[in-house]
């Protein structure tokens with residue numbers, strides 16, 4: 001219980017500009033264990049920049065990203081020595097890219113895509129690695145018969161499911177997802193969303209999920225943060241924000257998705 005009261009991740013007044021364009025302007029947020037935090041906003045509102053800054057894929061101009069490690073240490077990620085940061089990202093974090101081609105290695109088999117992540121965290125026994133890879137293919141509803149096939153022979157939805165398996169096989173505590181269902185057909189999207197929802201629940205994942213799709217956050221996110229022009233304009237419980245939006249921008253976003 002105590003653990004639930006300590007945020008897993010805290011972002012404090014994070015700012016990031018590209019020249020004159022301020023992509024994130026003093027953004028603050030907290031993520032608690034087992035929580036899914038959705039970040040929505042129109043194209044260009046700064047969502048991807050925020051996610052990349054949190055993952056330290058981008059340097060920031062000011063602010064802090066603070067992560068509570070498994071050992072209970074509060075770590076200021078942008079100040080952490082690179083090897084320690086890399087090790088954390090490999091063992092405790094996962095990043096699901098919008099385009100599975102960016103998150104998979106296309107020139108190795110499906111099984112190897114999953115297995116090599118296990119090897120990165122110390123797995124050595126070939127038989128066990130292959131068995132775990134098979135179990136993860138089951139989890140993401142890909143036939144084990146496809147284990148030795150290359151990802152380019154998979155459909156877009158299958159590639160995204162394989163990426164999920166590759167990210168989740170090492171049991172990360174925190175998963176960042178950038179438009180994980182973007183670019184897929186509506187029916188494929190719905191199936192993938194169901195899968196993500198069930199994995200998030202079963203594995204009790206803590207997730208930050210960036211999307212422009214209100215349907216996605218309604219289904220997955222406990223809490224919601226709305227961004228406009230690099231700033232957080234509204235934040236709260238997902239149902240509350242979507243059913244009773246206070247900020248004119250959120251009202252506009254919500255009404256744009258209502259079917260007349």
Ligand SMILES: Nc1ncnc2c1ncn2[C@@H]1O[C@H](COP(=O)(O)OP(=O)(O)OP(=O)(O)O)[C@@H](O)[C@H]1O
Pocket residue numbers: 018021022023041042043044045046047048049050212
């Ligand atoms: N590498 C870059 N160089 C210069 N400007 C950038 C760069 N990346 C993003 N920007 C600018 O920063 C702002 C925020 O972009 P960002 O990609 O973070 O928004 P977003 O909400 O994720 O948009 P989308 O939903 O289209 O991905 C935009 O004005 C964008 O043009």
